[in-house]
Amino acid sequence: MELLEFARGPGLAIALALFAIGTVWRLAGIFRRPVKPDYSEPRSTALAAGALRAIVTRMWHPRNFRSRTLVGTLNAYGYHVGLAIVFFGFAPHIAFVERLTGLAWPAAPAWLFAVAVALTFIGLFYALMVRLTSPVLRLLSNFDDWASWAITIAPMVTGMAVIMLPIEQGYPASPASPVPVAIHLLSFELLIAWLPFSKLAHAFLVFVSRGYTGAAFARKGADL
Amino acid sequence: MSAPANDHPLDLESPRFSIEKPAARYDKQGERPDAERLVAAQRAFGRDFGRAAAAYMESCIHCGNCAEACHFYLTTGDPKYTPIWKLEPFKQAYKREAGPFAWVYRALGLKRAVTVEQLEAWQELVYDSCTMCGRCTQICPMGIDIAGLVGLARHAMFEAGLVPHELWAVAERAEREGSPLGATPKVLSERLEWLADDYEVEIPVDQPEAEVLATFSSIEIMKYPESLVATAKVLNRSGYTWTVSTRGYEATNFGMLSGNVAWQRSMSLKLIEAAIACKAKILVLPECGHAYSALRWQGANMLGRPLPFRVLHISEFLAESLRSGRLKVRPLAMAAAFHDPCQISRRGGATSAPREVLAALGVELRETKDAGARNFCCGGGGGVVTIHRADPLRHKAFEIKMAQLDATGAELALTSCANCRQTFDDGRAHFGWRREMGSLLELVAGQLAD
Numbered sequence: 203m204e205l206l207e208f209a210r211g212p213g214l215a216i217a218l219a220l221f222a223i224g225t226v227w228r229l230a231g232i233f234r235r236p237v238k239p240d241y242s243e244p245r246s247t248a249l250a251a252g253a254l255r256a257i258v259t260r261m262w263h264p265r266n267f268r269s270r271t272l273v274g275t276l277n278a279y280g281y282h283v284g285l286a287i288v289f290f291g292f293a294p295h296i297a298f299v300e301r302l303t304g305l306a307w308p309a310a311p312a313w314l315f316a317v318a319v320a321l322t323f324i325g326l327f328y329a330l331m332v333r334l335t336s337p338v339l340r341l342l343s344n345f346d347d348w349a350s351w352a353i354t355i356a357p358m359v360t361g362m363a364v365i366m367l368p369i370e371q372g373y374p375a376s377p378a379s380p381v382p383v384a385i386h387l388l389s390f391e392l393l394i395a396w397l398p399f400s401k402l403a404h405a406f407l408v409f410v411s412r413g414y415t416g417a418a419f420a421r422k423g424a425d426l
Numbered sequence: 427m428s429a430p431a432n433d434h435p436l437d438l439e440s441p442r443f444s445i446e447k448p449a450a451r452y453d454k455q456g457e458r459p460d461a462e463r464l465v466a467a468q469r470a471f472g473r474d475f476g477r478a479a480a481a482y483m484e485s486c487i488h489c490g491n492c493a494e495a496c497h498f499y500l501t502t503g504d505p506k507y508t509p510i511w512k513l514e515p516f517k518q519a520y521k522r523e524a525g526p527f528a529w530v531y532r533a534l535g536l537k538r539a540v541t542v543e544q545l546e547a548w549q550e551l552v553y554d555s556c557t558m559c560g561r562c563t564q565i566c567p568m569g570i571d572i573a574g575l576v577g578l579a580r581h582a583m584f585e586a587g588l589v590p591h592e593l594w595a596v597a598e599r600a601e602r603e604g605s606p607l608g609a610t611p612k613v614l615s616e617r618l619e620w621l622a623d624d625y626e627v628e629i630p631v632d633q634p635e636a637e638v639l640a641t642f643s644s645i646e647i648m649k650y651p652e653s654l655v656a657t658a659k660v661l662n663r664s665g666y667t668w669t670v671s672t673r674g675y676e677a678t679n680f681g682m683l684s685g686n687v688a689w690q691r692s693m694s695l696k697l698i699e700a701a702i703a704c705k706a707k708i709l710v711l712p713e714c715g716h717a718y719s720a721l722r723w724q725g726a727n728m729l730g731r732p733l734p735f736r737v738l739h740i741s742e743f744l745a746e747s748l749r750s751g752r753l754k755v756r757p758l759a760m761a762a763a764f765h766d767p768c769q770i771s772r773r774g775g776a777t778s779a780p781r782e783v784l785a786a787l788g789v790e791l792r793e794t795k796d797a798g799a800r801n802f803c804c805g806g807g808g809g810v811v812t813i814h815r816a817d818p819l820r821h822k823a824f825e826i827k828m829a830q831l832d833a834t835g836a837e838l839a840l841t842s843c844a845n846c847r848q849t850f851d852d853g854r855a856h857f858g859w860r861r862e863m864g865s866l867l868e869l870v871a872g873q874l875a876d
């Protein structure tokens with residue numbers, strides 16, 4: 203089997219299966235833990251609204267902390283939004299999804315794509331630099347942090363190698379240089395397979411942890 | 427002749443001679459093999475580890491933001507005071523023993539088992555350098571409630587017999603005598619009798635029935651008795667029938683602060699049973715922050731069913747009574763800054779009550795830079811003020827408070843927690859600071875009008 207064939211077939215299937223199983227397993231691991239009943243008289247019973255409010259408002263840091271966290275927050279937004287634009291807005295990626303699912307949408311303009319690529323690289327390298335130099339982050343960081351960084355940037359790097367190749371009309375199913383495309387796809391598959399087992403799972407855990415705190419604080423009528 | 431040992435350089439700059447970097451010290455209770463301590467810690471940690479705690483343990487992205495909220499990190503710059511780092515061995519234990527991938531971690535040896543040495547080393551981080559103030563929860567992008575997790579970690583530390591000794595001794599005394607500071611029922615009765623005579627105020631004790639049960643902090647009983655008088659004046663004027671009960675009067679809960687759940691329960695049940703016995707409709711908690719967490723938010727859970735009475739912090743009682751017209755006050759043309767006790771405001775949700783009271787008094791409120799739910803802790807909460815070896819660290823953290831209160835330019839500084847007041851008194855003496863921390867309750871009691 204050619205490498206590209208593997209990446210498009212069994213490779214992708216395995217990665218998606220690991221993503222699905224890992225996500226369900228990780229969430230189940232949390233939700234199987236017991237919940238103790240809370241008999242205290244609630245100040246508010248709008249717990250779902252509290253959870254939702256925390257999920258939304260915590261997308262930005264509270265004013266009091268802004269001076270200390272602004273650069274980090276903006277940088278994190280930079281590479282998160284950058285990654286999203288690169289993933290969803292690049293025409294060959296849309297063509298790839300269309301081949302698999304039949305779904306398609308308009309691509310991002312070339313300038314926006316270029317900005318997104320730049321933001322993502324700069325953001326990820328800045329994040330790495332801070333992690334390497336900040337005493338707090340050096341103390342906290344473990345294998346997961348370093349591996350997750352490398353696995354996140356890998357599809358960007360391998361993608362650059364593919365971009366360097368002449369882009370073929372209509373992104374045919376059989377590209378002229380299949381190996382770089384296969385490596386790019388495999389690096390992406392590694393990312394989705396790794397995600398649920400690592401800190402990258404914050405993509406979905408963020409709703410759970412913010413939600414719990416939001417609900418608990420709403421119950422007490424406390425600001426978050 | 428050999429050269430003098432250079433391992434312990436003296437710090438000759440400090441007011442009293444001391445060693446520059448004293449080795450980490452920890453206390454241990456009882457004589458038990460380490461393996462037993464570990465099993466006890468793990469059992470405790472697993473036992474009360476619910477869904478929310480598991481979600482938190484899974485969610486940290488190691489961004490380090492929480493350090494930027496913690497007064498102990500901000501004033502020392504020492505990364506070990508990063509809030510989530512204070513839970514590191516507990517995260518390790520959770521991931522290895524209880525998390526969704528625990529079997530993978532164990533099978534591949536990816537996480538080592540937690541050792542007693544680790545827990546010993548972490549005693550300082552779980553107790554001395556965390557007031558469970560919850561400011562870090564406010565900054566965490568994942569919304570992780572670190573203060574709540576530290577509370578759970580303390581359960582494990584207590585079970586392992588690894589509590590700072592002063593805090594342990596205070597908690598043990600509270601359990602044995604009914605008060606951490608020796609305010610036994612006899613001492614309380616004598617004191618109330620003396621205060622009633624001296625201040626010519628009526629203080630009903632052990633009435634068979636009353637609408638309101640008043641409770642105190644032993645810091646008030648022993649150190650700020652005028653707060654007891656103020657409570658009596660306010661309750662007398664409120665028009666409610668009320669009583670103090672020698673069965674349940676001590677509102678501090680060192681069982682909770684030290685991490686002993688059984689003691690926490692027995693301390694809470696004393697208050698609950700006293701309120702039920704006199705058929706109280708309202709139990710008024712004193713000016714004490716953690717008493718509010720212990721009874722308002724955890725009391726019913728200690729009982730195992732909803733409480734048959736309302737629990738109000740005295741500042742809430744004042745606000746409610748002023749609102750309803752039960753209490754009236756003479757205006758006071760002054761400016762005041764208010765220090766929010768963390769457990770009442772940030773973690774208790776009663777941030778507006780003292781502000782309502784100050785507005786009723788006509789006092790001009792000058793908020794500190796970080797106020798209300800974002801307020802900085804005084805540094806003495808969570809039992810930290812009892813731990814003497816933590817004094818230098820606590821004093822460092824106190825620098826933030828002094829600077830922020832001074833910046834308001836207000837004549838008065840007020841709070842509604844006797845433990846905060848005590849911490850302020852200590853900080854004031856240490857730094858020779860000019861400001862005195864006053865009591866909101868005492869201020870109101872002095873301004874009561876017909």
Ligand code: SF4
Nearest residue numbers: 496509557559560562
């Ligand atoms: S709860 Fe308060 S003292 Fe404890 S780590 Fe968080 S900010 Fe620091």
Ligand code: SF4
Nearest residue numbers: 486487489490492566
């Ligand atoms: S702020 Fe929250 S997510 Fe970031 S390191 Fe601290 S606990 Fe973890």
